[in-house]
Amino acid sequence: MVDMQLVFLGTSSGAPTVQRGLSSIALIRGAELLLFDAGEGMQRNFIKAGLAMNKKMKIFITHMHADHCVGLLGLLQTMELQGREKSIDIYGEPRLEEFLRENMRIIGFRLTFDIIVRKIEKEGVIVRERDYQVSCCQAMHSVPSFAYCLEEFDRPGVFNVAEARRLGIPEGDLYSKLQRGEDIVYGGQTIRSSQIVGRPRKGRKIGISGDTRPTDRLARFFKDCDLLIFESTYSQDKQEKAMENGHSTAAEAATIAKKADVDKLLLTHFSARYDETSLLVKEASAIHYNVEAAEDLKVVRVSYKQDS
């Protein structure tokens, strides 16, 4: 059981407001922190949320607009002030590398740790760890933009050793077969795998849209997410503006969440015109049954399907 929670570090689009900072989402999964976007000033909420600058960390940038990437500079410098030594992988489109390199040269900062910029040039799996992977999919925005998914691998069911012993099955090959889901014959008796091994424990799947128009490609990419965080810059009456600027309305976010059979939809990246977001939640809730609005410093625990 790996504990997983999201903390929203910025939920405004374009410009910050009194209540909302610029885009950034921290996904804390066990001992690791995965950061999606780093809008200007996000380090302030990172600190307010009590997150640790020295944690094992990966950073994913959806696209190279200032409100999604400029906060990297300050975040990295504060990590350096705090003496971070662990290296850090940062994923994004090729200009990310240039952005970091040129700013480090011009502003003249050195880091006490390595940053490894992983240029994303095509869709697919970009991180594969022991128990999860992160993949990316092209989004549709005014500049190259990627959506991300974190998927945990399913874990095999719990092996009931006491029951296996009670039936007298010897440890070794037969245990392995049962664990792999194969039925065995032992002592003339058929023993079904399901007698000994619980059902596989489903991994969780979290999707993050970045800035985008809704597309069928994204609906497929986000298929069966436990939690989808989708941009929701506008309400329905601003549909034209959404199309013009390469953004989505709350209703479009909900439509894609419904198509993708997502369990829970979290709306974020609100235009500064919305002091509060009840209209957006209302419009989305007419389409999807489980919608919430993000707000700065909101914490969302991501439970396993069987927990809920």
Added chain:
Amino acid sequence: MVDMQLVFLGTSSGAPTVQRGLSSIALIRGAELLLFDAGEGMQRNFIKAGLAMNKKMKIFITHMHADHCVGLLGLLQTMELQGREKSIDIYGEPRLEEFLRENMRIIGFRLTFDIIVRKIEKEGVIVRERDYQVSCCQAMHSVPSFAYCLEEFDRPGVFNVAEARRLGIPEGDLYSKLQRGEDIVYGGQTIRSSQIVGRPRKGRKIGISGDTRPTDRLARFFKDCDLLIFESTYSQDKQEKAMENGHSTAAEAATIAKKADVDKLLLTHFSARYDETSLLVKEASAIHYNVEAAEDLKVVRVSYKQDS
């Protein structure tokens, strides 16, 4: 009478804290806003302070460390989102131009207004307006750094027209002579300028240190300031750190304020280690009689000498 007030938009050094953002000071003088430094995230406090993105504005950057200049990117973009049309002058060392140019290229943003980068290559007056000037002086930091002073020109005293008429003096040349401080003879009678014209009204002088060690050069530059905002990164027990990092202690800020016969000293740019600043104010107050600590969103009205 031009109303003048300061608003602190960020008072932390290096890294932000829960309470403090990164360096930025707005000086609102009549219809104009002069901004000194733009640390990451300062636009958030700019908005919280209710300041207008479309105002006549000049920006001065003390030095090219990220915590003093990175906020420019977001500020300019938010101005653009709000449809600013007025051009804006930005003053700073030559790398400022490169910083803006390269980021605008890499992040790919266009502005609806002109920015005119004024490279500072030597000390002296850099802005001369009808009723004030801004000058700069080399500070002593780990990178090229400038301190700034805004000085209003003295205004002639108030001309008492009623009294001049009562004495029967005809308008014209004689009025001008009196206004210039010359005594006149009229109707066989000597009329002293001081009978008709009040004493000259002293302009105000505001000094802003940026990041620096204390120097005699700065003490001269800040001579007779009505208000001096001086960096005060450390308390006295961190004297060595201050020297190592090119910063000042509160006591050093007070010593320079005393040498310069400054009326009021405002401490700012506090190390993140200080949750509250009473120790720093105490150490400075042992040396200078009028010391206050800045805090985010603090407003300080700058009155004329005769008002106080």
